[in-house]
Amino acid sequence: MHWMPGPTRSDRMRAATMNSGAVTVEAVFRHEYGRCVATLIRFLGDIDAAEEAVQDAFTVAIARWPSDGQPPNPGAWIVTTARNRAIDRLRRESVRDERHAQARHLYGAAVPAAADDALAPDEEETVPDDRLRLIFTCCHPALNQSAQVALTLRLLGGLETPEIARAFLVPEATMAQRIVRAKRKIRNTRLPYRVPAEAELPARLRPVLAVVYLIFNEGYAATAGSLMRLDLCAEGLRLARVLAELMPGEPEPQGLLALLLLLHARNAARVTADGSLVRLAEQDRRLWDRGLTAEGQGIVRACVQRGRPGPYQIQAAINAVHSVAPGFDSTDWHAILTLYDQLYALTPTPVVALNRAVALAEVHGPAAGLALVDDLRSSGLDSYYLFHAARADLLRRLDRSTEATAAYATARSLTANLAEQAFLDTQRGMLIGAARDPGRRVRPPGRRTRRPRNPGTPNSG
Amino acid sequence: MTQYLLALYRDYAVPIPPEQTRQVWADVKALGDKLTAAGAFVFQGGMDGGPESATVVRQSGGDFLLTDGPYSETKEHLAGFWIINAADLDEALEWAKLTAAAQQRAIEVRPMFDGDLDDALDAGSDAQ
Numbered sequence: 001m002h003w004m005p006g007p008t009r010s011d012r013m014r015a016a017t018m019n020s021g022a023v024t025v026e027a028v029f030r031h032e033y034g035r036c037v038a039t040l041i042r043f044l045g046d047i048d049a050a051e052e053a054v055q056d057a058f059t060v061a062i063a064r065w066p067s068d069g070q071p072p073n074p075g076a077w078i079v080t081t082a083r084n085r086a087i088d089r090l091r092r093e094s095v096r097d098e099r100h101a102q103a104r105h106l107y108g109a110a111v112p113a114a115a116d117d118a119l120a121p122d123e124e125e126t127v128p129d130d131r132l133r134l135i136f137t138c139c140h141p142a143l144n145q146s147a148q149v150a151l152t153l154r155l156l157g158g159l160e161t162p163e164i165a166r167a168f169l170v171p172e173a174t175m176a177q178r179i180v181r182a183k184r185k186i187r188n189t190r191l192p193y194r195v196p197a198e199a200e201l202p203a204r205l206r207p208v209l210a211v212v213y214l215i216f217n218e219g220y221a222a223t224a225g226s227l228m229r230l231d232l233c234a235e236g237l238r239l240a241r242v243l244a245e246l247m248p249g250e251p252e253p254q255g256l257l258a259l260l261l262l263l264h265a266r267n268a269a270r271v272t273a274d275g276s277l278v279r280l281a282e283q284d285r286r287l288w289d290r291g292l293t294a295e296g297q298g299i300v301r302a303c304v305q306r307g308r309p310g311p312y313q314i315q316a317a318i319n320a321v322h323s324v325a326p327g328f329d330s331t332d333w334h335a336i337l338t339l340y341d342q343l344y345a346l347t348p349t350p351v352v353a354l355n356r357a358v359a360l361a362e363v364h365g366p367a368a369g370l371a372l373v374d375d376l377r378s379s380g381l382d383s384y385y386l387f388h389a390a391r392a393d394l395l396r397r398l399d400r401s402t403e404a405t406a407a408y409a410t411a412r413s414l415t416a417n418l419a420e421q422a423f424l425d426t427q428r429g430m431l432i433g434a435a436r437d438p439g440r441r442v443r444p445p446g447r448r449t450r451r452p453r454n455p456g457t458p459n460s461g
Numbered sequence: 462m463t464q465y466l467l468a469l470y471r472d473y474a475v476p477i478p479p480e481q482t483r484q485v486w487a488d489v490k491a492l493g494d495k496l497t498a499a500g501a502f503v504f505q506g507g508m509d510g511g512p513e514s515a516t517v518v519r520q521s522g523g524d525f526l527l528t529d530g531p532y533s534e535t536k537e538h539l540a541g542f543w544i545i546n547a548a549d550l551d552e553a554l555e556w557a558k559l560t561a562a563a564q565q566r567a568i569e570v571r572p573m574f575d576g577d578l579d580d581a582l583d584a585g586s587d588a589q
Contacts, residue, residue, distance in 0.1 A: 142550060189572045190463045192549040 024070050025061050032075035033058075033158030034235065038130035039079050041193060044086055047155065047183050053086035054078065060085070131156055132242055137186065137193050139207040147182035152211040154179055157218065157235065166416065201247055209256050209312060212239045216260050233264055251306050254299050255313030261296035262319035265289040277423040281328040293323050314343045333362040350379040351386075358390050366397040385414035389424065396431060405431045462546045464503060464573040465553040469566040470537035473511035481565065488563035496545060501556060507541035540566070544573070 033054065040050035057078045071077040138152040153159045165175035185191065196204045216236025237260045244257040269287035270278055278284075300320040303313045318339045325331040340356035353376055361369025373391050381387040392407035408428035412421055477485075489505075496502035508514070512531035515538075519526045531538055543560060547553035553570055561568045 140550075142554070189550040189553075189570075190548075192551050 025058060025065055028061070028070070028074040028078070029058055030158060031235075032078055034131055034134070034156035035075055036078045036082060037155050037158075038134040040082050040086065041134060042130055043083055045193075047186060049086060049089075050082075051155070053082040053089070056085040056089075057082035131239065133193055133195050135208055135211065135239065136195050136204060137191060138182075139204070139211055140186075140191055141204065141207070142189065142191060143182050143185060145207055145210070147178050147185075148207045149211050149214055150175060150178050151182045153215060153218065156211075156239075157215045159218065163218070202250060205243075205247065205250060205252065208243065209252055212236055212243060213256060213260075213312070215239065216263070220263060233260075233267065236260055237264055251303055251308045252310040252312050255303055255310055255316045258296045258299035258303065258316035259312055259319060261292045261299070262316060262323055265292035265296065265323070271419060275419050275422075276426075277419045279423075280322070283328075285327065288323070296320065297323060309342065309346075311343060311347045314339050314346070318343070331362075333359060337363050350376055350381050351384070353379070354381060354384075354387055354390060358394075361394055361397075366394045370394040370398065383414060385411045385420070387411075388414065389420075392424075392427065396427070401431050401435055405435075462548060463553075463575055465545050465547055465550075465556075466569075466571040466573055467543040467545060467553075467557050467560050468539060468569045468571065469541050469560075469564050470569070471540040471566060472536050473538060473540075474536075485563065485565055492559055492563040495559070496543075496556065501545045501547060503544040503546055505541075505543045508539060512538040 036054045036057070037047075037050050040053050041047055044050050044053065060081055061074075061078065065071075135152055135156055138155060139148040143151070150164050153164045154161065161176050161179060162172050164179075165172040170178075213236070216233055219233035219236060237257075240253065240257040240260050243253040247253050265288050266280075266283065268289065269283040269285065272278060296316065297320050300313070300316050303309070303316070318336055321332055321335050321339070337356070337359045340352070340359050344352050344356055354373065357369050357372035357376070360372060370391065373387070373394060376387065388407045388411035392404045392411060395401075395404035395407055405428055408424050408431070412424040412428065415421060415424070493502060493505060515529075515531045517528040517530065517532050519528065541564070543556075545553065545556050547556060550570075550572070553572075557568045557570045
């Protein structure tokens, strides 16, 4: 069996990173892992071999960088080291090991003959972005969509299997098996490692967009630890830019790019210095990045003129409406609700329905919003913390404190994100405090209490 | 080049009208010519009779057990197959689309294992 479970290797790598205190290696891992794996797959013609080689290289980095210092181009260093390690490994592996035979056959890849045939650091810069090649391979229509997304998050996002499992609300073992099966299918069927021809692009695009969005979203609302992982946001944004440039005639990549720009623009306002979550209602909008916002708004305007709406363009438009409002209370909620109606017509998922219900509460009041939210309980959202957080908020606004407290507790139990946990604890604590001291009016800072409006996740429903 | 199996399955309980059969045969012949011209054709075969024509042979201890009937209890059974050469899955899928059109059936595409025992034994000697 060649396949070595990813989490074991990665966990070992991560544990070593923490033990050595080499935080920089972890940062480089997050930033460069996908690019390195994509490049190594092109060299080796095998995904598992590429992952192993890159993880080997990071292990070497953990041992060397603290004393030798981080190389000027860490990504190129990792690629070169990974390639040399892979060649060493191929040499060491025995006659009976069939991987080498497979590697030679896959994708027509030539396995380098000598270890001293090392990759020059600048060689890596001259090739087209291998990540695009990899993302189209991961998102090949011969793979089912959940496998496409999982594989891309793992190979391009460098996410651990448990993180991916949480993002998809499925058990870890299920996700691990999904990834193994997808990789095996790519290998066995000789699934080509290339960017599709222009004629195929529109059909091949849909799953790619979903994947890029989810990479961004994983950074925007990280499944564990701190609220945001900006490098993943940046990675999602970068891939969205590449896709938008590659397919200027397609409106949805533009919509996705605009959406990510408008969301990314709020990053500085979403978290306080001590890591606490700041909801959209209380965000200091002066902190929103004007450049990113203006770029996103410009793309949304162009999309509207083009007149070929799609789910990402509509989500971008919703966030464009937020971006022009001077404050939360002066937001054009009617426009937002209308856009959610359009979005739900195109993508009738429970998560979109939840977001629509929250918008509807702003137009028609919390009772109307809560009625819709409660109807969604049976649609698979019961294990989704934002469902309970939204419900808790609406209950609180209706002065149904006991139920709101319970809903905050449920939401708290369903998120591993520290900032979100802290936020939910605060909300719940205020309600309990108010119950002990009935004379005090229950109002957290800011008029309303709400989660920042994450757009509907195409794959979660 | 990899060999791919393009397999077609059908529910033998659903009869095929004669005019459809004639059309399929004509299209299948044309597809065979096209595959041959492209150098992709390896082998093609259709089953003679439905699942009732199947006999399953199983080794059981030192003995062999013969069972009348298909291997699995599914509704759809193997009706025919093509073996083709293709550079990669995308190329095989393009042929599978033409096959699905000619056969008027869903086509299952499977890669064939391309190694053999001699290759495995030899792999070490040219690994350097």
